[in-house]
Amino acid sequence: MSESNISNDEQHIDDPIVSYKDSDNSNFNSSKNLKQVKAYGERFYHECHRCGSPQALVLNQYENIEPENLFNMGLIAGNLKTSLKTDKLLNYYDKKSRLKVVKELRSERLIGEVEKINWENYIINLEISKENLLKNKNTRRIKDFYKEQNELISKYQEIDKILDSGIHHEMIRNYSERTDYGSIPELNNNHRKNSAVPANVDLETGNLLGYNKERESKIVKFAIKFNFICNVVLLLGKLIVAILTSSISIVASLIDSALDFLSTLIIYYANKLASNRLDSGGYPIGRNRLEPLGVTIFAVIIIYSFLQVGFESLKRLIVGYDQISQIGISSIIIMSLTIIIKIICYIYCKTIKSSSIEALAQDALVDVIFNFFAIIMPMIGYFTQIWWVDPLGAICLSIYIVYLWGLTLIEHIKHLIGKEANKDDIRLILYLCLQFSSNIKSIKNLNCYYVGDSINVEVDLIIDNGNDNNSNKHEDNEEIFSSIKDSHDLAESLQYTLESLPMIQIERAFVHIDYTVDNFKGHIYK
Numbered sequence: 001m002s003e004s005n006i007s008n009d010e011q012h013i014d015d016p017i018v019s020y021k022d023s024d025n026s027n028f029n030s031s032k033n034l035k036q037v038k039a040y041g042e043r044f045y046h047e048c049h050r051c052g053s054p055q056a057l058v059l060n061q062y063e064n065i066e067p068e069n070l071f072n073m074g075l076i077a078g079n080l081k082t083s084l085k086t087d088k089l090l091n092y093y094d095k096k097s098r099l100k101v102v103k104e105l106r107s108e109r110l111i112g113e114v115e116k117i118n119w120e121n122y123i124i125n126l127e128i129s130k131e132n133l134l135k136n137k138n139t140r141r142i143k144d145f146y147k148e149q150n151e152l153i154s155k156y157q158e159i160d161k162i163l164d165s166g167i168h169h170e171m172i173r174n175y176s177e178r179t180d181y182g183s184i185p186e187l188n189n190n191h192r193k194n195s196a197v198p199a200n201v202d203l204e205t206g207n208l209l210g211y212n213k214e215r216e217s218k219i220v221k222f223a224i225k226f227n228f229i230c231n232v233v234l235l236l237g238k239l240i241v242a243i244l245t246s247s248i249s250i251v252a253s254l255i256d257s258a259l260d261f262l263s264t265l266i267i268y269y270a271n272k273l274a275s276n277r278l279d280s281g282g283y284p285i286g287r288n289r290l291e292p293l294g295v296t297i298f299a300v301i302i303i304y305s306f307l308q309v310g311f312e313s314l315k316r317l318i319v320g321y322d323q324i325s326q327i328g329i330s331s332i333i334i335m336s337l338t339i340i341i342k343i344i345c346y347i348y349c350k351t352i353k354s355s356s357i358e359a360l361a362q363d364a365l366v367d368v369i370f371n372f373f374a375i376i377m378p379m380i381g382y383f384t385q386i387w388w389v390d391p392l393g394a395i396c397l398s399i400y401i402v403y404l405w406g407l408t409l410i411e412h413i414k415h416l417i418g419k420e421a422n423k424d425d426i427r428l429i430l431y432l433c434l435q436f437s438s439n440i441k442s443i444k445n446l447n448c449y450y451v452g453d454s455i456n457v458e459v460d461l462i463i464d465n466g467n468d469n470n471s472n473k474h475e476d477n478e479e480i481f482s483s484i485k486d487s488h489d490l491a492e493s494l495q496y497t498l499e500s501l502p503m504i505q506i507e508r509a510f511v512h513i514d515y516t517v518d519n520f521k522g523h524i525y526k
Helices: 016-022 034-051 057-061 065-077 083-111 131-134 139-164 167-176 201-208 211-245 248-275 290-319 329-350 355-384 389-416 423-436 475-501
Strands: 440-449 454-461 508-512
Touching: 057 508, 083 167, 083 475, 131 167, 139 423, 167 475, 211 248, 211 329, 211 355, 248 290, 248 329, 248 355, 248 389, 290 389, 329 355, 355 389, 423 440, 423 454, 423 475, 440 508, 454 475, 475 508
Parallel strands: 454 508
Antiparallel strands: 440 454
16 A cells, blocks of 8 residues: 555545534534434444445544544434445545555555664673683783774664664654645744654654753753853962962963863853854854864964963073072962862763763863972972973973864864764764665765764665666656655655764764666765
8 A cells, every 4th residue: 555545635634523513513412312322323333344344444443432432423423314425434534544554554665674783792791801801912902992892882772772763763654744745834943843854853862862962951051160160260379379489380370271261261152153043144054163163263372372381481491590489388279279179170070971071071181180280390399499390391281282282273173174074973874874774775875074073974875666677667647756755755864863863963964865876976076
């Protein structure tokens, strides 16, 4: 049974029960005896049994029918004077049931049966294999390999869990319910709201795997505010210590805190602008690249600043600046409190399972190391009375910061110019495409590349249309439309599923349907 076998008139027929109850002739609340009404209902119900196939489809839907609805149908059946009208009523429920069955069959036909992989058989228990690993010289490398493999398998299992939930079947069924083909949709900033695909499909996939975006967003905002307050307090503390000691190492630490404060403001406002889609004037796909662009600009500023600190320290070493920094007990206490606060920030951020918070945790750890050497180097110079220890420590700290932020700068530049996505992310995307539907014969082409912090996915699929040996099958226009509709619905369902993956930040997915591997792939490069 195909959807094309049911005419548009059948899909738009009015419910006779609703029409009857809303009409002026309705006498549901009239003086008719309730017993008589029930008799009409029983008569109608037995008539359904007597009709058999295809009207038998009605019976499965009304086995546990509510008494009021039974009375309604009985009332209508009792007032229908001719068998023609009775047949029309039965025919309506037959069509309604057939449509429901077709929606189920269509999703089953487009998705099909995909062979599942039992990933539990491939997970390596590192504790059990510990004895065997100890016998091998490359124990660490082997253990790291299996650990990464287990993590990848767990991500494959998450993909299977999403597909097992039937979310792609639900999207196909939603497409089947649409009746506005050829109409112009209402304009909306969020195109998903007017699509057959549920607007909250990304939330559904996230909640399914334990990713709560709303809760994570609140935690991230709190963590940013907490770190912001800490940075303000530390900035004031280091400013006091720098004035008291005149240590260039502590000045370097002060500059680091000031730039941390600046980076928080840049990232906060860049993220705020990027996330405000309602005010994206002139930017049809939003301003998501503002955040990585802001980080890139900040990286240039911080590298330049610490190069200046390094040059000043080198100048002191060359000239022979023999003044020893004075380190008092108050300076030691303030810097010690700075380190303790940053350790607390690191421990707190490590307890939160979020990719956004991981960056804050890493930044806090770097600050712990940086602040430790920022106070220990001038202390060594003060207690040993060796003047060059402080500028030497400042040079080492400057090299350390320039190196770290240099790596960050290079990474963000690569992402902005379209570097290939992470290999593990590509494997997950490829696995989802292959497991999405049994009608997907192969993947002709797959490109995954960064656009800022997010990823764009371009995938060309070879679809099994089942018409390789019968080229004349699509002569009928309705059959051609059905084929186009199926291809579109399957491709767009995969597109939304890709864009909804909670473990990969995919900005946009482009799914192209093809019928042979011999066609050209990719784009025309100019």
